[in-house]
Amino acid sequence: MSGESGIGQRLSGLAVALGLVLFLGGFVWGAVVYRPYTVPTSSMTPTIGAGDRVLAQRVDGGDIRRGDVVVFRDENWVANADVVKRVVAVGGDTVSCCTDGKLTVNGKRIDEPYLPEGSPAETRRIPAVTVPEGRLFLLGDERQGSLDSTAHLTDAAGGTVARSAVSARVDAVVWPVKGMLGRPTGFETLGPLSRPGPLGTIELMIVAGAVLVLGGGAYGPVAKRLGRSRPRPEPVGVR
Structure with missing residues (x-):
């Protein structure tokens, strides 16, 4: 029995050690890769509501694609504040609105399931704009209440934002818990x-680590309780 107990204790210790590595490693990795933001306005409703807490992956502006929800800073838009919008066109694209009630990019009508239910894209008229290389054209999902590229069309940059202004790409809404953002398949x-x-x-690393730590830590008390509950063998008498 003592041999089995020793093996169990060693496995328990190994589980706790591995669990701590996974648990702490997950948090450290997350802190390095992601930044939390609170979105102050409802311009990205229903994808992101006013006051929602999001996690955004730190990325280079050159990695941004159509459909991404990004965090950027442009002094011509809002001074000393981050802005969250969706990229609908990149350098070289021609964007306009609307054709049959849909946003048009390079002559293709874009399905936008992330828009508020019953809200057509044509709530915001956009003349044909060709996006300069190295720049992005951005809209809010709530088109009626979003101060986005359409509000800056008369600026020197024609409402576009430099890729270099982007600091992160939103991956998930964590409070209230809405989970990962849906993929913008309309741009495929x-x-x-x-x-x-x-x-x-x-997330998997953190959960698996927590399970291993709790499971390994519980081995000792459970083993002792089971040991006490086992009937002791009766001593053998001498005849």
Whole structure:
């Protein structure tokens, strides 16, 4: 029995050690890769509501694709504040609205399931705009209440934002818990979409680590309780 107990204790210790590595490693990885933001306005409703807490992956502006929800800073838009909008066109694209009630990019009508239910894209008229290379055209999902590229069409940059202004790409809404953002499949015909960040893997590491730590830590008390509950063998008498 003592041999079995020793093996169990060693496995328990190994489980706790591995669990701590996974648990802490997940948090460290998440802190390095992601930044939390609170979105102050309802311009991205229903994808992101006013006051929602999001996690955004730190990315280079050159990695941004159509359909991404990004965090950027442009002094011509809002001074000293981050802005969250959706990229609908990139350098070289021609964007306009609307054709049969849909946003048009490079002559293709874009399905936008993330818009508020019953709200057509044509609530915001956009003349044909050709996006300069190295820049992005951005809209809010709530088109009626969003101060986005359409509000800056008369600026020198024609409402576009430099890729270098982007600091992060939103992966998930964590409070209230809405989970990972849906993939913007309406843009697939125009080119590759961004790949999801490692948030799912990080969550798995943290959960698996917690389970191993709790399971390994519980081994000792459970083993002692089971040991006490076993009937002791009766001593053998001498005849």
